[in-house]
Amino acid sequence: MSVPRVPETDGEGPTAELLRARRGGQLSALDRLLLHSPPVAEGWNALLGALRRGTTLAADLRELVVLRVAVLNDAVFEWAAHEPIARRAGLADPQLRALRRPGAVGEPVWTPVQAAVLAFTDASTREVAVPEAVFAGVRAHLDDRQVVELTALVGGYAMVSRFLVALQVPPPPGEVAG
Numbered sequence: 001m002s003v004p005r006v007p008e009t010d011g012e013g014p015t016a017e018l019l020r021a022r023r024g025g026q027l028s029a030l031d032r033l034l035l036h037s038p039p040v041a042e043g044w045n046a047l048l049g050a051l052r053r054g055t056t057l058a059a060d061l062r063e064l065v066v067l068r069v070a071v072l073n074d075a076v077f078e079w080a081a082h083e084p085i086a087r088r089a090g091l092a093d094p095q096l097r098a099l100r101r102p103g104a105v106g107e108p109v110w111t112p113v114q115a116a117v118l119a120f121t122d123a124s125t126r127e128v129a130v131p132e133a134v135f136a137g138v139r140a141h142l143d144d145r146q147v148v149e150l151t152a153l154v155g156g157y158a159m160v161s162r163f164l165v166a167l168q169v170p171p172p173p174g175e176v177a178g
Contacts, residue, residue, distance in 0.1 A: 003168075003170070008032035030077065033169065063089045072126065073125070075160070082176075094107075116137035117141075117150060
């Protein structure tokens with residue numbers, strides 16, 4: 001098993017306790033790296049907690065975004081941590097396989113809202129700018145709050161994936177809580 005480019009902290013202190021509370025008592029390798037900077041770890045914890053538990057987006061849409069960003073950015077940790085969650089959220093094997101393909105949005109396994117969210121995720125992750133037609137596709141299904149939440153979700157998990165990939169954080173053996 002590989003090791004991250006920065007050593008993990010000992011996972012002690014008040015900030016570690018905040019992260020443990022969100023994670024059900026456990027710290028991940030990601031958390032132990034973030035704890036090198038308690039202010040960053042606290043902000044990260046608040047943002048990712050809100051994205052995972054505080055949005056009005058359906059769970060299948062949320063996990064579709066997380067897994068697609070993981071694929072596009074080659075974030076193996078992110079896929080391993082979220083695939084079990086995605087399955088519980090209702091994503092089936094054909095959808096999970098499709099997410100790994102370059103032309104995932106064109107696969108015939110998506111509901112209309114899933115296809116629109118996937119197109120938005122691809123555009124925002126690959127090009128940053130989202131074409132008007134792709135944005136209109138999302139607007140046909142999501143209200144203002146959900147569009148904001150979707151945009152923050154894509155950006156938030158792009159941040160997560162870039163952190164994981166840059167520091168070469170090895171994947172967990174399975175789901176990461178919280």
